[in-house]
Amino acid sequence: AMPGLAAPNVPLVNPVTMAKFVDALPVPPIAVPTGTRTHAAFGSRPLPFYRMPMRAFSARVHRDLPPTPQWGYAGSTPGPTIVTRRGEPVLVEWANELPTRHFLPIDHNIHGAETSKPDVRTITHVHGARVSAPNDGWPEDWYVPGKSLTALYPGDQDATTLWYHDHAMGITRLNIYAGLFGGFHVHDDDEQALGLPSxxxxxxxxxxxxxxxxxxxxxxxxxxxxxxxxxxxxxxxxxxxxxxxxxxxxxxxxxxxxxxxxxxxxxxxxxxxxxxxxxxxxxxxxxxxxxxxxxxxxxxxxxxxxxxxxxxxxxxxxxxxxxxxxxxxxxxxxRAKGRRDTSVVPAALRPVQRIDPSTAVQDRVLALGEQDDSGGNPMTMLLDGKMWSDPISEKPRKGTVETWTFVNVTGDAHPIHLHLVRFQVLERRPFDLFAWNARKELKFTGPSIRPAAHEAGWKDTVRCDPGMVTRIITRFDGEPGKYVWHCHYLEHEDNEMMRPYELV
Ligand code: C2O
Ligand code: CU
Structure with a gap:
C-alpha cells in the first residue's frame, strides 16, 4: 500500500504472476478521414476531416484477465493515430459519446470537480500541437456527453510525435486513466527524405x-x-x-x-x-x-x-x-528472415538552431511549490504560489523570446509542459532552498549543468528535478490568446499545478 492511500477494496492483479508475452502488441490503426471540409482560415481548400467519438468499451489487456472496461477514442485505447504532414491542415471533431456517469471514483473535493459539475466532461488537447487558442483544448471549455467540438490543426510545425488526450478541468487524471488518449504524428518532406525506417x-x-x-x-x-x-x-x-x-x-x-x-x-x-x-x-x-x-x-x-x-x-x-x-x-x-532493409540513419538529421539567451526580453522566475496542511501533507500543488483562478500573471508578447526559470522547492521532480510553443532546455543548476524560502533569493550552490545531446533538441515538456533550477528558452510564436502551462503529473495538474498564460 502507498502511504496516504486506502487499502484497495477489491483484489488486485499482481502483474509479476501473469504470463509474459502471450498477447500480440496492437499497433493503433491510422485514423481515416471521413471526408473533407473547409475552414474559414483556409478559404475553399478542402481539408481532411476526422471524427473521433469518445466511447466506452471493454477489451482484454491480457489473455488471462477478464475484459477491462475503458473509455477510448473511437472505442480503443490508445485511439487511432492521426497522421498528418507539415503544411497540411486537418479538422478533427472530438465527439463525446460517453455514458453520463464516470466509472472511476470522483473526488468531489478536488478543484474543478465540485458537485455542481457533471461527472463526465471532456475536452481534447493535442499535446505539442502548434494551434490557436480556440483549438487548443482550454480546460474550462469541457463539454458533456452528446456534445462535440471540431478543432483545426494547421500543421504548421516540423515532423514530430504528438499525442492527443483529455484535458478537462479537475478530472483529466481520471479521463486519461480511463483511456482517453492516442497518437498524432506529423511528417515533413525533410524528415521523409532522410530514409529512416517508415x-x-x-x-x-x-x-x-x-x-x-x-x-x-x-x-x-x-x-x-x-x-x-x-x-x-x-x-x-x-x-x-x-x-x-x-x-x-x-x-x-x-x-x-x-x-x-x-x-x-x-x-x-x-x-x-x-x-x-x-x-x-x-x-x-x-x-x-x-x-x-x-x-x-x-x-x-x-x-x-x-x-x-x-x-x-x-x-x-x-x-x-x-x-x-x-x-x-x-x-x-x-524472425529468421526478412525483406531487404533499405533504411538509413544519417549522421545529420536536422539542424537545431539554438536560441541565443541574450535575445530574451524577459526571464520569469517561477516556483514549483506545494501548500501544506497542518500535518505536512501537501493539499495542493502550486505554480508560483498561485491558484488556477488567480489573475493571469504570465503575458508574453507575440514573437518575443523569453526564458522561464523553474525553481523546484518540492521534494519531487515535476514534468513541466507549456502549450503552443516548443522550447529548448538551457540548464539545470542546484540552488539553496533556505535562501529561497527565507528571502526568495536564488543562490546557486553548484555549477550549471547543460543539457545532454538528447535534451538539446526541441522539447515541450521538461523534467524539473528537486533541489534544482531548470531554465528553458522559447520564442512565443503563435496566435495571441489564452493557453496553459502545467505539471504533467496528472494528479498535480488536476489539483492546482496548472496556470493560464496569455500570448498578447
Ligand atoms: Cu499533455 Cu496540457 O498537456
Ligand atoms: Cu507536479
Missing amino acids: GEFDIPLMLYDRLLAKSGKLYYPVSDDPEAPWVSECRGDAVLCNGKLYPYLDVEPRRYRLRLINAANTSFFNLSLSHGKPFQQIGSDQGLLAAPTDRLNIELYPAERAEVIVDFSAYAGQSVQLRHQADGIVEFRV
Missing part, C-alpha cells in the same frame, strides 16, 4: 501504468484520510503498452523506428534493451535531434517522447525485450 517499420509504443483488479476493472486509488482526500500520485504496477500488459511483437531482422511515449499519470519509465546495446535516439518531444545519439537508458517522464532506432539485424531468430527498470515489458521476436 511505414510498417515505424511503430508507436504508448506506455502507461495501471492498477488492475482481478475482475479486469481498472482500480484508481483513494485516500485513507477524509481530511485530505487528494491522491497526489497514481502509480500502477502493471505497465501497459498500446493496450496490453506484456505484449510481444514479431519483427524482421532490420531497423525499426520506435516512438516511445509516456502516457502515464505519474510514473516515469526507465527504458533499456535486454541485449545491453544502446537505443539510437533520433528525436525528442518536438521532433528530430540534430544528430542521432546512443543511449543505454532512456528516462521518460509523463508526456515526454523519444524516437529511437533499434536495429534487430544481428538478432535473427532471437528475442529482445524492452525493459522498464529490470523488467521486460515488451518482447520483440526477431
Whole structure:
C-alpha cells in the first residue's frame, strides 16, 4: 500500500504472476478521414476531416484477465493515430459519446470537480500541437456527453510525435486513466527524405501504468484520510503498452523506428534493451535531434517522447525485450528472415538552431511549490504560489523570446509542459532552498549543468528535478490568446499545478 492511500477494496492483479508475452502488441490503426471540409482560415481548400467519438468499451489487456472496461477514442485505447504532414491542415471533431456517469471514483473535493459539475466532461488537447487558442483544448471549455467540438490543426510545425488526450478541468487524471488518449504524428518532406525506417517499420509504443483488479476493472486509488482526500500520485504496477500488459511483437531482422511515449499519470519509465546495446535516439518531444545519439537508458517522464532506432539485424531468430527498470515489458521476436532493409540513419538529421539567451526580453522566475496542511501533507500543488483562478500573471508578447526559470522547492521532480510553443532546455543548476524560502533569493550552490545531446533538441515538456533550477528558452510564436502551462503529473495538474498564460 502507498502511504496516504486506502487499502484497495477489491483484489488486485499482481502483474509479476501473469504470463509474459502471450498477447500480440496492437499497433493503433491510422485514423481515416471521413471526408473533407473547409475552414474559414483556409478559404475553399478542402481539408481532411476526422471524427473521433469518445466511447466506452471493454477489451482484454491480457489473455488471462477478464475484459477491462475503458473509455477510448473511437472505442480503443490508445485511439487511432492521426497522421498528418507539415503544411497540411486537418479538422478533427472530438465527439463525446460517453455514458453520463464516470466509472472511476470522483473526488468531489478536488478543484474543478465540485458537485455542481457533471461527472463526465471532456475536452481534447493535442499535446505539442502548434494551434490557436480556440483549438487548443482550454480546460474550462469541457463539454458533456452528446456534445462535440471540431478543432483545426494547421500543421504548421516540423515532423514530430504528438499525442492527443483529455484535458478537462479537475478530472483529466481520471479521463486519461480511463483511456482517453492516442497518437498524432506529423511528417515533413525533410524528415521523409532522410530514409529512416517508415511505414510498417515505424511503430508507436504508448506506455502507461495501471492498477488492475482481478475482475479486469481498472482500480484508481483513494485516500485513507477524509481530511485530505487528494491522491497526489497514481502509480500502477502493471505497465501497459498500446493496450496490453506484456505484449510481444514479431519483427524482421532490420531497423525499426520506435516512438516511445509516456502516457502515464505519474510514473516515469526507465527504458533499456535486454541485449545491453544502446537505443539510437533520433528525436525528442518536438521532433528530430540534430544528430542521432546512443543511449543505454532512456528516462521518460509523463508526456515526454523519444524516437529511437533499434536495429534487430544481428538478432535473427532471437528475442529482445524492452525493459522498464529490470523488467521486460515488451518482447520483440526477431524472425529468421526478412525483406531487404533499405533504411538509413544519417549522421545529420536536422539542424537545431539554438536560441541565443541574450535575445530574451524577459526571464520569469517561477516556483514549483506545494501548500501544506497542518500535518505536512501537501493539499495542493502550486505554480508560483498561485491558484488556477488567480489573475493571469504570465503575458508574453507575440514573437518575443523569453526564458522561464523553474525553481523546484518540492521534494519531487515535476514534468513541466507549456502549450503552443516548443522550447529548448538551457540548464539545470542546484540552488539553496533556505535562501529561497527565507528571502526568495536564488543562490546557486553548484555549477550549471547543460543539457545532454538528447535534451538539446526541441522539447515541450521538461523534467524539473528537486533541489534544482531548470531554465528553458522559447520564442512565443503563435496566435495571441489564452493557453496553459502545467505539471504533467496528472494528479498535480488536476489539483492546482496548472496556470493560464496569455500570448498578447
Ligand atoms: Cu499533455 Cu496540457 O498537456
Ligand atoms: Cu507536479
